[in-house]
Amino acid sequence: MQNPLPKVSKRPQHKDIIARLPKKWTPWPHDKSSCNAAVREPHEAPNNKYWKKKVYWPKKPVVFISDPHADATAFEASLIGAGLAERRSKKDGLCKYRLTKVGKKTEIIIGGDCLDKGPSNLDLLRSVKHLYRLKANVTLLAGNHDLRLLMGLLAIARKKxxxxxxxxxxxxxxxxxxxxxxxxxxxxxxxxxxxxxxxxxxxxxxxxxxxxxxxxxxxxxxxxxxxxxxxxxxxxxxxxxxxxxxxxxxxxxxxxxxxxxxxxxxxxxHKKGEFNWFYRKMELVAKRGSFLFLHAGLDDTMGELLLKNGTKYANKAFHKNLQRRDLFGFYYSSIANTFRTKYRDADLPLTERGVTAIHRAGIKVVVQGHVNRDEGQRIAIKKGLVHIEGDVTLDEHSRQQEGLDSYGIGATLIDKKKGVVGISCDYPLAKVLRPKELHNIYA
Structure with a gap:
């Protein structure tokens, strides 16, 4: 089914986007908005030898943009703000951006939660599809809001x-x-x-x-x-x-x-549906060097699965499980916990056993969305595992609720030369964690 009336709307100009972003950088701050208490206070390194092994960075730069939540303006502004895209004309509307030279050489990982909240789910999906039309190197991860829609649609199509x-x-x-x-x-x-x-x-x-x-x-x-x-x-x-x-x-x-x-x-x-590509292209996790990109987090079972079978198997299992008749068995499994967990008592547990398995699998850092921040990216040690939180509140609906101005702009760069760079319109400086400083998180 094709959209009979494509929606076109004006987008903010390049100069307006750049004007809202930080002009200078700082070594990653240790304030409350940038690190959790486990990072700010003395914290013992993981009790296993695998953490001490060399950190491998992605072979090519990765830009992580997460939780656009149906806001195409914020999503496209984040692409432009990260230097990945540009618009040819001031009058260009939705899906009129093109990749820059940097954008063509960078992997763009969308960290899940493309749907819900607002202002427009369909605009956002069409904007993401435009990246594929441009033959960008895109990895689309599963988010809990995305999979909730799929579960709801499948549930009413099947016997109760x-x-x-x-x-x-x-x-x-x-x-x-x-x-x-x-x-x-x-x-x-x-x-x-x-x-x-x-x-x-x-x-x-x-x-x-x-x-x-x-x-x-x-x-x-x-x-x-x-x-x-x-x-x-x-x-x-x-x-x-x-x-x-x-x-x-x-x-x-x-x-x-x-x-x-x-x-x-x-x-x-349906095979001919306008958004059939959305769930078909979706992955559960993406491992680049020692960094694991996902929407929410891990538990012991997923840690051991990644150790024994790797990310390719995890992504295949994700798609195989989506085809199961048993929606309950999928939605409350460790696979689904990966895009749902907030490490609450109600979630499947991550213990020292799971963290050791994760480190043995060559994963040092989890890069996630799911937990929205209103002052830029945050580094957190959760359950003994280092997380980079990259959901910087992009969508208009959430920003209104949290008292933030205008549309959001933000992206997280993971690069072997620059390190981890967090840019956000809601923090005055770009946050930079140099490659050699990663182990100092536990100092």
């Missing part, structure tokens, strides 16, 4: 069971703008309601039954921690009560939401 019947409503209010966009661009003004059932039938198709709340804790036993089961049930109690109201607030009935979801199935899941 205890493990999957909550996955549509579980997407919550942040997915509603996408259904609004899809309805407006593909259904409005057409006879969309011809084969759509009545409101009550749509509600039954989209929502979990009352029995789900009693049955799910038993179904999830042995898969989730006790904290995880309790968190899931409480989350669904809240979302089941509020989801329909969020739809109404967006001007959508449940019939319209159901109709839009069927269009989304065609757009994302």
């Amino acid at each position: 069971d205890v493990g999957n019947q909550h996955l549509f409503v579980r997407m919550g209010k942040k997915v509603v703008p996408l259904f609004r966009e899809v309805f407006d661009q593909y259904l409005d003004g057409k006879k969309w309601d011809k084969k759509i059932p009545d409101e009550d039938t749509c509600r039954k198709k989209l929502f979990p039954g009352d029995e789900w709340f009693n049955e799910f804790p038993f179904h999830a036993a042995g898969f989730l921690t006790a904290e995880g089961i309790d968190r899931e049930v409480r989350k669904m109690e809240s979302k089941s009560h509020s989801f329909e109201q969020h739809c109404r607030d967006a001007g959508l009935s449940l019939r319209q939401v159901y109709a839009a979801s069927l269009v989304c199935q065609k757009l994302f899941l």
Whole structure:
């Protein structure tokens, strides 16, 4: 299914983007916004010999841009701000940028969460697709918001069971703008309601039954921690009560939401769908030198899988599991934990055993999105593992909620000559961690 009315809008000029970025750099600061307490305070190095081995940097420069969350303006501004792209004309709108010489020599890793929040999911997806048209070296990683949509679409396409019947409503209010966009661009003004059932039938198709709340804790036993089961049930109690109201607030009935979801199935899941490439090109992890790029984090099981089988196997397992009939088994697995975890008690655990396995696999640093920061990138030691947090709050919706101005601009450069460089419009200086300084994190 092709978009009948391509949306074109003006983008900020090159000079305006550059004017909002830092002009000078500083050695990576040790303030609270740039390092967590484990980095700022004396901290013992990992208790294994593998951490002490040489750090290998990516063979070519990598620029990590994460969590654009449906904001094509911020995404394109970040490409331009990182020196990867430029626009030919002041009048150029969406998808009119081209790669610079630097952009052609750099790997661009998109760290997940292209969807949800706003202002436009479809604009953002078309902007990312433009990178592929330009034959850029792009790696697209899976984010939790991206996979939530896929789980919701697959759930309503399959027979209901205890493990999957909550996955549509579980997407919550942040997915509603996408259904609004899809309805407006593909259904409005057409006879969309011809084969759509009545409101009550749509509600039954989209929502979990009352029995789900009693049955799910038993179904999830042995898969989730006790904290995880309790968190899931409480989350669904809240979302089941509020989801329909969020739809109404967006001007959508449940019939319209159901109709839009069927269009989304065609757009994302069918071979000829406009966004069929999105999940097909997606990867779970990318290892470049001693750096592992992913959306959220790791657990013991994933650490051992990476040690024994490597990242190529992990990415293949990710896609194989997406084809499984058992959505529950996938979404609550260690694979999915990789784009969902925040190292809470409710998440699958990462212990010293897992960290040792990760270091044995030649991974020294995890580069992640998922945890948004409002003063640029942050280095954190979590569970004994070094993380570079690269979600610098790009999307307009989140920035409004956090009191930040305008659209976001930010990118993280990983380069064997320059080290780790964090640029953000919300921090006055570019943060630089030189290659020789990485081990000093534990000093």
